[in-house]
Amino acid sequence: MKRIIRLLFGLALLCSLTGTAGSATYIEVTAPGNRLLRLAIVPAQPLGATIKPELANEMAEAQVFDLTMSGLFTAERRDAAPLPQGLGLSVIDYIPWLSAGYDLLIRGEYELRGDELTVEFRLFDVLSKRPLLIKRYLGSRTDLRRFSHSFVDELLATLAGERGPFSSRILFVSTQSGNKEIFAMDWDGHHLQQITKSGAITISPDVSPDGREIIFTSYKRGNPDLYKRALSSSVDVPLSTRPGVNITGAWSPDGTKIALGLSKDGNTELYLINRDGSAPERLTVTQAANLSPSWSPDGSKIAFVSDRLGRPHIFIMDANGGNVRRLTTNAGNNFNPAWSPKGDKIAYTHQSGGFQIFVINTDGSGDTQLTSEGSNERPRWSPDGRLIAFSSKRGGNEAIYVMRADGSGQTKVSRSGGNSTHPVWTPHH
Amino acid sequence: MRKEFKGLMVLMSLVALMAAGCAKEEVIKKDEPVVQQQTVKQAEPVAQVAAPPVQTVAPVVAPVQEQVAAKASEAVSLATVYFDFDKSDLRQDARDALSQNAEALLKKIAGVNIRIEGHADERGSDEYNMALGDRRAKSAAKYLTNLGVKADRISTVSYGEEKPAVQGNDESAWSKNRRAEFLIVQ
Numbered sequence: 001m002k003r004i005i006r007l008l009f010g011l012a013l014l015c016s017l018t019g020t021a022g023s024a025t026y027i028e029v030t031a032p033g034n035r036l037l038r039l040a041i042v043p044a045q046p047l048g049a050t051i052k053p054e055l056a057n058e059m060a061e062a063q064v065f066d067l068t069m070s071g072l073f074t075a076e077r078r079d080a081a082p083l084p085q086g087l088g089l090s091v092i093d094y095i096p097w098l099s100a101g102y103d104l105l106i107r108g109e110y111e112l113r114g115d116e117l118t119v120e121f122r123l124f125d126v127l128s129k130r131p132l133l134i135k136r137y138l139g140s141r142t143d144l145r146r147f148s149h150s151f152v153d154e155l156l157a158t159l160a161g162e163r164g165p166f167s168s169r170i171l172f173v174s175t176q177s178g179n180k181e182i183f184a185m186d187w188d189g190h191h192l193q194q195i196t197k198s199g200a201i202t203i204s205p206d207v208s209p210d211g212r213e214i215i216f217t218s219y220k221r222g223n224p225d226l227y228k229r230a231l232s233s234s235v236d237v238p239l240s241t242r243p244g245v246n247i248t249g250a251w252s253p254d255g256t257k258i259a260l261g262l263s264k265d266g267n268t269e270l271y272l273i274n275r276d277g278s279a280p281e282r283l284t285v286t287q288a289a290n291l292s293p294s295w296s297p298d299g300s301k302i303a304f305v306s307d308r309l310g311r312p313h314i315f316i317m318d319a320n321g322g323n324v325r326r327l328t329t330n331a332g333n334n335f336n337p338a339w340s341p342k343g344d345k346i347a348y349t350h351q352s353g354g355f356q357i358f359v360i361n362t363d364g365s366g367d368t369q370l371t372s373e374g375s376n377e378r379p380r381w382s383p384d385g386r387l388i389a390f391s392s393k394r395g396g397n398e399a400i401y402v403m404r405a406d407g408s409g410q411t412k413v414s415r416s417g418g419n420s421t422h423p424v425w426t427p428h429h
Numbered sequence: 430m431r432k433e434f435k436g437l438m439v440l441m442s443l444v445a446l447m448a449a450g451c452a453k454e455e456v457i458k459k460d461e462p463v464v465q466q467q468t469v470k471q472a473e474p475v476a477q478v479a480a481p482p483v484q485t486v487a488p489v490v491a492p493v494q495e496q497v498a499a500k501a502s503e504a505v506s507l508a509t510v511y512f513d514f515d516k517s518d519l520r521q522d523a524r525d526a527l528s529q530n531a532e533a534l535l536k537k538i539a540g541v542n543i544r545i546e547g548h549a550d551e552r553g554s555d556e557y558n559m560a561l562g563d564r565r566a567k568s569a570a571k572y573l574t575n576l577g578v579k580a581d582r583i584s585t586v587s588y589g590e591e592k593p594a595v596q597g598n599d600e601s602a603w604s605k606n607r608r609a610e611f612l613i614v615q
Contacts, residue, residue, distance in 0.1 A: 289560035
């Protein structure tokens with residue numbers, strides 16, 4: 001109880017600070033020319049008796065990685081003398097940072113009491129010599145990476161007009177425990193957690209728009225059926241157990257419907273069902289396979305895979321099944337479409353030999369290959385559209401990688417054993 | 430002594446049953462409207478039908494009833510059917526294998542139910558391959574029902590690329606993994 005009160009207090013403080021320091025919208029901080037902004041991160045200094053440099057280092061390193069992957073900054077960890085009056089009362093001397101060529105500076109302060117951790121981060125504009133963002137976080141020691149990611153997300157909102165994706169987690173399929181099960185991790189691979197324990201092939205996770213529930217396909221009862229589970233629970237609720245396949249479930253953006261592939265009437269066709277699994281409404285009528293639906297962010301359209309014209313291609317239709325058109329015009333063998341959060345692009349997997357990830361405009365123009373090393377599958381956009389997670393096999397086991405939306409910065413993030421595939425981001429929350 | 434006698438009786442009736450099966454088979458074949466299979470059937474079943482009785486007769490000494498019954502169903506192994514890449518239509522070799530399977534299902538193991546498991550090679554997305562394995566299993570099921578096997582004896586499940594028969598990343602492995610397997614469930 002005491003802890004909850006403290007947490008509420010912390011949240012209130014956080015809100016008030018956002019109000020004053022953030023001054024609502026976006027401050028245009030741009031570097032001259034086309035160079036990236038240079039940002040220095042000084043590991044947070046201790047407040048109080050407990051001195052744990054490893055905590056400060058971990059927070060700084062997490063932020064350096066986030067900021068680097070955002071593609072907007074050259075972020076470096078820099079050591080500096082602690083501010084003698086603490087973060088709140090000291091006057092920042094901007095001159096050394098300015099002369100070292102930095103545009104931005106992050107300094108922080110932490111206090112550890114038992115297991116309770118308080119952290120404050122401040123972002124300074126070196127050029128205009130003023131603080132741009134102040135955030136204070138209260139929680140436990142295990143929250144320190146979350147605090148670090150959260151500050152970078154806010155920093156991106158302040159400097160670039162949109163929150164970053166770094167507080168999101170990635171759900172994925174791993175064979176670490178034997179068969180394929182669903183796991184979750186922070187976007188950078190930390191805090192690995194096994195979600196399902198079906199003891200059977202379990203694949204294709206998708207997260208509800210409110211971030212509270214997941215759906216997935218599992219063979220736990222022998223047939224590939226669709227299940228739902230609250231992330232706070234360990235109970236799998238059968239949603240669609242119709243004869244044949246119940247695969248590639250995808251939540252509609254408003255959370256009221258699920259699009260999925262069912263073969264109950266013969267070949268695999270796309271249907272809509274309610275979030276409780278009821279009232280299947282058929283969307284496609286073909287003699288072919290239709291699956292892997294991906295909703296446009298406004299919920300009006302669905303991209304999907306179909307081999308109705310021979311090789312599997314990506315198609316787009318209205319969410320009621322009308323106006324079907326083929327999107328991809330390459331030789332075919334295209335899978336796993338993922339509609340971008342901005343609505344303008346669709347990432348997909350193309351196979352010729354190995355798999356590679358492509359991105360294409362929704363009008364069919366600008367088809368661009370993003371990966372070429374190894375075999376790469378299943379692109380999924382971060383909630384802000386800045387990053388794409390995918391699975392990659394480059395030599396050893398399959399692992400989850402993350403890259404920027406333009407294909408740069410491809411980095412392995414999963415640390416789980418076995419093969420890791422089928423990544424999907426949890427939404428902003 | 431009595432037990433042995435009983436076992437022998439069961440055996441004999443089993444053999445008789447099989448003989449009846451053989452006789453009946455001719456009839457079914459003549460009545461069957463599908464002509465395309467005629468040539469294949471003439472070549473294949475002769476050897477096949479001849480073989481099992483020898484096997485069942487051989488363990489005449491085996492006294493226990495269960496043992497005989499077990500042998501009888503063991504003797505029947507339903508042939509796996511293979512497919513071309515990204516295809517679920519049946520090649521000639523698949524049709525031949527299915528005809529054999531149908532024959533067994535109509536006679537030797539007329540009382541059992543089967544599950545057809547559809548599989549795919551590793552190319553294509555995991556889920557696309559589930560849809561493909563589903564099509565393959567259903568394609569095999571449909572052919573069996575066309576040959577007279579009752580649909581309610583057959584169930585299907587697709588495993589996509591999840592359960593390869595052979596590990597490997599080349600055509601020799603893939604061709605063995607694009608398949609439908611037939612499992613006796615009861």
